[in-house]
Amino acid sequence: MLTLSRSLRPLLSLLLATLLVACSSTPAPVTGPTPAGHYRVKAGDTLYRIARANRQSVSNLVRWNGLKSADAIEVGQLLRVSPPDGSRPSSGSANTTPRPTPTPTPSSSPAATPILLWPGDGALLYRYDGQRRKGIGIAATSGSPVKAAAAGKVVYTGDGIRSYGLLLIIKHSNGLLTTYAHNAKLLVKEGQQVEAGQTIAQAGSTGTDRIMIHFEVRRDGKAVDPLPWLPER
Numbered sequence: 129m130l131t132l133s134r135s136l137r138p139l140l141s142l143l144l145a146t147l148l149v150a151c152s153s154t155p156a157p158v159t160g161p162t163p164a165g166h167y168r169v170k171a172g173d174t175l176y177r178i179a180r181a182n183r184q185s186v187s188n189l190v191r192w193n194g195l196k197s198a199d200a201i202e203v204g205q206l207l208r209v210s211p212p213d214g215s216r217p218s219s220g221s222a223n224t225t226p227r228p229t230p231t232p233t234p235s236s237s238p239a240a241t242p243i244l245l246w247p248g249d250g251a252l253l254y255r256y257d258g259q260r261r262k263g264i265g266i267a268a269t270s271g272s273p274v275k276a277a278a279a280g281k282v283v284y285t286g287d288g289i290r291s292y293g294l295l296l297i298i299k300h301s302n303g304l305l306t307t308y309a310h311n312a313k314l315l316v317k318e319g320q321q322v323e324a325g326q327t328i329a330q331a332g333s334t335g336t337d338r339i340m341i342h343f344e345v346r347r348d349g350k351a352v353d354p355l356p357w358l359p360e361r
Contacts, residue, residue, distance in 0.1 A: 182210070280299050291336075
């Protein structure tokens with residue numbers, strides 16, 4: 129196993145500490161009455177789904193609620209879904225585009241979300257909820273290929289977090305980290321550069337009770353819903 133560079137050690141320490149906290153605690157959702165023209169975020173919601181249900185655009189909801197990005201919502205959060213003071217929205221939304229346009233600079237705009245590749249071909253077992261589940265589960269068979277969601281550098285391999293089993297983390301040039309958990313066998317090493325779609329591991333059940341791929345996307349160290357980053361299927 130290669131030794132991590134000094135510049136990557138703080139990043140990996142922070143990420144692993146975040147994963148440990150996620151495994152051991154679940155914040156209580158905020159509850160209370162929902163005023164007219166507002167919506168309280170539920171587990172599994174995305175800003176796109178909320179916008180579509182209320183016939184608004186994602187950009188309007190981001191602006192009206194002062195969000196840093198389209199991913200910056202949490203369970204229990206109260207969102208304004210109608211124009212402030214009854215004014216007309218600046219753009220229509222009933223026909224908002226379901227997937228943002230790919231771009232090489234995703235951090236420049238909330239809507240500039242690159243499309244990643246699915247790490248496995250199996251059915252979706254569970255969704256990201258931002259609390260107990262920081263990623264999605266993908267069904268797999270023993271030894272089936274686990275593929276890199278995008279080109280990048282392997283920055284961690286190991287089993288230091290029991291509930292994640294044999295874990296692999298890739299750092300991408302756009303500032304994203306992707307994690308692949310519950311592997312049976314790793315096929316790449318720390319420090320290795322990988323290509324999008326490259327087989328990086330074999331699926332297994334380490335750290336869980338069934339064969340599967342647990343997949344996470346992290347931006348600036350914070351877990352975000354992977355589904356808006358993946359092509360629909």
